[in-house]
Amino acid sequence: MQLSRKCSGCGESFRKTELVQYFTPSGKTSNWYCPKCLAEKQARERFSNKVCQLFGIKAPGPVIWTQRKRLQQEYGYTDDAIIDCLDYIYNVKKMKKLSETLGLVNPKNMEETRKWKEKKKAEAASIAAAVAHTPMKEYIVPIRENNSKQKEISLDEGLFDD
Numbered sequence: 001m002q003l004s005r006k007c008s009g010c011g012e013s014f015r016k017t018e019l020v021q022y023f024t025p026s027g028k029t030s031n032w033y034c035p036k037c038l039a040e041k042q043a044r045e046r047f048s049n050k051v052c053q054l055f056g057i058k059a060p061g062p063v064i065w066t067q068r069k070r071l072q073q074e075y076g077y078t079d080d081a082i083i084d085c086l087d088y089i090y091n092v093k094k095m096k097k098l099s100e101t102l103g104l105v106n107p108k109n110m111e112e113t114r115k116w117k118e119k120k121k122a123e124a125a126s127i128a129a130a131v132a133h134t135p136m137k138e139y140i141v142p143i144r145e146n147n148s149k150q151k152e153i154s155l156d157e158g159l160f161d162d
């Protein structure tokens with residue numbers, strides 16, 4: 001009986017129980033991955049989906065993968081940070097999509113993205129604070145009382161009519 005199996009990612013041998021079977025999106029074929037490679041594979045798929053959505057493409061080209069690696073290594077940017085930055089550049093700043101690459105993801109735009117996210121967070125917090133300070137009970141209670149009184153009255157009237 002075969003006790004070990006090779007990871008399809010790194011090619012190292014692992015005990016079968018350590019590997020996870022991972023199906024392709026079509027569900028027709030599957031590969032076995034070690035936890036580390038599986039995490040990277042899932043991260044790549046998430047990243048790929050978001051990049052495709054943003055640029056309206058079917059699959060990211062090799063340039064994007066090279067740039068992603070460089071951004072990770074050089075600046076320590078996470079996938080989420082890169083996606084947020086792209087979102088900011090193209091959906092908030094509405095810059096023209098001249099090329100389907102990560103070319104505009106750089107420290108300057110990353111810093112702008114950070115500030116934009118902070119501003120959004122502050123806005124959300126101030127809305128939440130405003131809602132929290134609204135005296136909800138004072139509004140809700142009288143309405144409920146009115147409703148129940150109206151019901152009682154109409155019920156009584158109904159009884160009297162009989």
Ligand SMILES: [Zn+2]
Pocket residue numbers: 007008009010011012033034035036037038
């Ligand atoms: Zn592996």
